Amino acid sequence: MRGIISAAGYVPYRRLARSDIAAFMGGGGGKGTRAVASHDEDTTTLGVEAARLALRSGGGRLPDTILFATAQPAYLDKTNATAMAAALRLPADTGAYDFGGALRSGMGALATALRGNDSTLVVAADMRDGLPTSGDEAAGGDAGAAVLVGDGPEVLAELVGAAAATDEFTDRWRAPGERTSKLWEERFGENRYVALGQDALGRAMKAADIESGDIGRLAITGMHSRAVSGLAKKLKLADGVVVDDLTSSVGQSGTAHPLLVLASVLESLAVEGAPDGTVCVALHLADGADALVLRTTDALARWQPARPVSEQVGNGGTITYAKFLAWRGQLQPEPPRRPEPARVSSTAAHRNEEWKFGFVGSRDKSSGAIHMPPSRVSMQGGAVDEMEPAAMADAVGTVVTSTIDRLAYSPSPPIVFAVVDFDGGGRFPVELTDTDAEEIRAGSRVEMTFRRLFSADGIHDYFWKARPVRAGG
Amino acid sequence: MGSHGIYDKVAIVGMGCTQFAELWEKGLDDLIVDASTEAFTSAGIGKDDVDAYWFGTAQSGMSGITLARPLQLANKPVTRVENYCTTGSEALRGAVYAVASGAYDVAMAVGAEKVKDSGYQGLNAMNPPGDGTARTLTAAAMFSMVAPAYAQKYGVDEETMAEVLASIAVKNHANGAKNPRAQFRREITKEAALSSPRLAGSLGVFDCAGVADGAAAAIVVRAEDARNYTDKPLYIKALSFAAGSGSGLIDPGYDYTHFPECEAAAADAYAQAGITDPRRQLAMAEVHDCFTPTELVLMEDLGFAPRGTAWKEVLAGTFALDGDLPVNPDGGLKSFGHPVGASGLRMFFECWLQMRREAPAERQIATVDRGLAMTHNLGGYPGEMVSFVSVVGSELG
Numbered sequence: 001m002r003g004i005i006s007a008a009g010y011v012p013y014r015r016l017a018r019s020d021i022a023a024f025m026g027g028g029g030g031k032g033t034r035a036v037a038s039h040d041e042d043t044t045t046l047g048v049e050a051a052r053l054a055l056r057s058g059g060g061r062l063p064d065t066i067l068f069a070t071a072q073p074a075y076l077d078k079t080n081a082t083a084m085a086a087a088l089r090l091p092a093d094t095g096a097y098d099f100g101g102a103l104r105s106g107m108g109a110l111a112t113a114l115r116g117n118d119s120t121l122v123v124a125a126d127m128r129d130g131l132p133t134s135g136d137e138a139a140g141g142d143a144g145a146a147v148l149v150g151d152g153p154e155v156l157a158e159l160v161g162a163a164a165a166t167d168e169f170t171d172r173w174r175a176p177g178e179r180t181s182k183l184w185e186e187r188f189g190e191n192r193y194v195a196l197g198q199d200a201l202g203r204a205m206k207a208a209d210i211e212s213g214d215i216g217r218l219a220i221t222g223m224h225s226r227a228v229s230g231l232a233k234k235l236k237l238a239d240g241v242v243v244d245d246l247t248s249s250v251g252q253s254g255t256a257h258p259l260l261v262l263a264s265v266l267e268s269l270a271v272e273g274a275p276d277g278t279v280c281v282a283l284h285l286a287d288g289a290d291a292l293v294l295r296t297t298d299a300l301a302r303w304q305p306a307r308p309v310s311e312q313v314g315n316g317g318t319i320t321y322a323k324f325l326a327w328r329g330q331l332q333p334e335p336p337r338r339p340e341p342a343r344v345s346s347t348a349a350h351r352n353e354e355w356k357f358g359f360v361g362s363r364d365k366s367s368g369a370i371h372m373p374p375s376r377v378s379m380q381g382g383a384v385d386e387m388e389p390a391a392m393a394d395a396v397g398t399v400v401t402s403t404i405d406r407l408a409y410s411p412s413p414p415i416v417f418a419v420v421d422f423d424g425g426g427r428f429p430v431e432l433t434d435t436d437a438e439e440i441r442a443g444s445r446v447e448m449t450f451r452r453l454f455s456a457d458g459i460h461d462y463f464w465k466a467r468p469v470r471a472g473g
Numbered sequence: 474m475g476s477h478g479i480y481d482k483v484a485i486v487g488m489g490c491t492q493f494a495e496l497w498e499k500g501l502d503d504l505i506v507d508a509s510t511e512a513f514t515s516a517g518i519g520k521d522d523v524d525a526y527w528f529g530t531a532q533s534g535m536s537g538i539t540l541a542r543p544l545q546l547a548n549k550p551v552t553r554v555e556n557y558c559t560t561g562s563e564a565l566r567g568a569v570y571a572v573a574s575g576a577y578d579v580a581m582a583v584g585a586e587k588v589k590d591s592g593y594q595g596l597n598a599m600n601p602p603g604d605g606t607a608r609t610l611t612a613a614a615m616f617s618m619v620a621p622a623y624a625q626k627y628g629v630d631e632e633t634m635a636e637v638l639a640s641i642a643v644k645n646h647a648n649g650a651k652n653p654r655a656q657f658r659r660e661i662t663k664e665a666a667l668s669s670p671r672l673a674g675s676l677g678v679f680d681c682a683g684v685a686d687g688a689a690a691a692i693v694v695r696a697e698d699a700r701n702y703t704d705k706p707l708y709i710k711a712l713s714f715a716a717g718s719g720s721g722l723i724d725p726g727y728d729y730t731h732f733p734e735c736e737a738a739a740a741d742a743y744a745q746a747g748i749t750d751p752r753r754q755l756a757m758a759e760v761h762d763c764f765t766p767t768e769l770v771l772m773e774d775l776g777f778a779p780r781g782t783a784w785k786e787v788l789a790g791t792f793a794l795d796g797d798l799p800v801n802p803d804g805g806l807k808s809f810g811h812p813v814g815a816s817g818l819r820m821f822f823e824c825w826l827q828m829r830r831e832a833p834a835e836r837q838i839a840t841v842d843r844g845l846a847m848t849h850n851l852g853g854y855p856g857e858m859v860s861f862v863s864v865v866g867s868e869l870g
Contacts, residue, residue: 338595344605348602348603369724370723415610415614425725427725427727429723463606
């Protein structure tokens, strides 16, 4: 039995109210909210956060391969999935590959993994931009999603049918290096996508040997919102079958979106205690259509999602439109008058990969003292080279004391900083993120999150920060 | 093994100190020449009479050439030192030990920093290439965590704590106002200190040392030779140094209410100097008041007040110019700014003036007859710090 072993979405903390766009610009925007990645997040970090959640609820299974899809890669030429593998501490014999560029690549990576043989972690993440007041700006969203695919009795949802419909037409396009897309007249795409969606879905159902009435949940996703809603209407399925596509709360998150909604569907079925054998269909419209038909198994009832998408959606914090524009480079506020950091040393970063990417300190075997960064000589007792690795990325801690630095360089000042004591030992003074300064005080509970601190000379500085522990976020 | 000190073996016989300020018209070379020339004149000697030089600068230059070229020294041994914000003290340490060892008859320490050429406010460290995981927090933010930790531990309410810190700023600015070499020569009110814009945590502009260019210099000889140069030498009673392991940053036992490196340096210096009651034996202390909570905590680390009581002593005026133990009678880092290479030697310069009764009348301390003065200089942050302490005296024995 091959299928999905675990799945998770990651919705960044900030939400932009679409009505703020019109209030600021005099036009644009709309109803609802869109998720906004923090200034210290990129598609790699969004993907890492989703993958951490998927692995945490994946019963300890590690993948043979990690595939990463995004239309907004942090690097070109250099594989982004390698940073993810490092952050997830996957063994060196894990294959790590990027599916880059196109919005179809997330669904494509998942379909490929489901049809493959080895255990594969499919990660997709995107940050969607549009020019101020554009439909893309309001409709877009930032998110990551990860699906662990493999074989065995832990499979929650078995693949029972799949189909692709590919068509060459120019509806949405973006030249390399540009942040925003261009669109053809909307009716053309709608016409194509509705037909392609029907075609792919029909053939996938046939392959799965089911009728449309057998479908328990249908997740239709795609950047073309009129095509998505038009297709949903045309299929005339029973009420409640076509699921909320999260565009009103998260926004359309590009390559990540079909995986994000699928993860959300599986999570809600698990929470609801849906009967075994519920048929879930993911149908994604991008340069054609891809349909995956999955049937839930008895393992779903035992599955415990680490942090369901619905909880994350409900636990966001606000961001002003002005700050959103600044974070996206559409507005350039005066930077702090401090020297910008130098680029990271590639050799030093590689030497310290376990620390920098994995947040692994060292624990003195005799005293138990935890050293972050890892140290060869113990601060207690002075033993030399008597350390074992201390994995701290999943540790939760308590703020001992904190401060706000209004002087230090930051891409988005001020810096909120805290001294954190971790449950089970270890102290680390660390920058906080996804927080408003007033929120942090002695006693605040925090957890670690993988972030991009800054970039210099095109090299991204990935490391860990702490963020408040919030239900779902 | 042991720290034996060099009690009364070496004496300072000449000093110089520039004004500390934003000296736009002066380069590093000018600062070096000004401070050195004043020191040579003070000791009544020339540059060729000095056998060896120690030059302290944190990041204004590299190697002994940075001193040798502007002074046109001919093949003298010149050592450049750096030790965070204790760099100036470190230069003196090298010179003093060189004389104490018998290697040289006359040695000179020069400390200088040209800070205001960077184009940025504040001090900005130039770090070696790294893996990108080091903290980028300012010193102000790191030290700002001391104030709430202290207040909580000793039950000082927020308003009182703010008043304590403001009192330290008011005192040091009042002293600096009487000092022509200080960067800031205006007294401030407690209200001004309390209402200044916040920079880091609860620390406002007036809680932080200024940023200035400056240089200072000292000439040292064997104690028995001192009176060949001056009638009023300053004898070195103790020099101590403590470099922390940095474990305070990651040790859950550290509570940000004291600086163990400073306690260790003070204990060593007091042992060397035979001091058992610093509050009453010392005539004055120059301490590293980079931020107001730093000075507060130092009053306890250096043994001037029992733990948890310095805040009351501050409010009582114990450390004022006319108090029981004047602290930073020259105005401190608060009034002088902090040209890193020079600050440690600037502290000695105030001891030089005060203990020789050469400070201006409005600043001369009444406690001078106690005969002993201390300088304390630190670098780094709470949890990861270096600390220097010296004791100097106006008499032998």
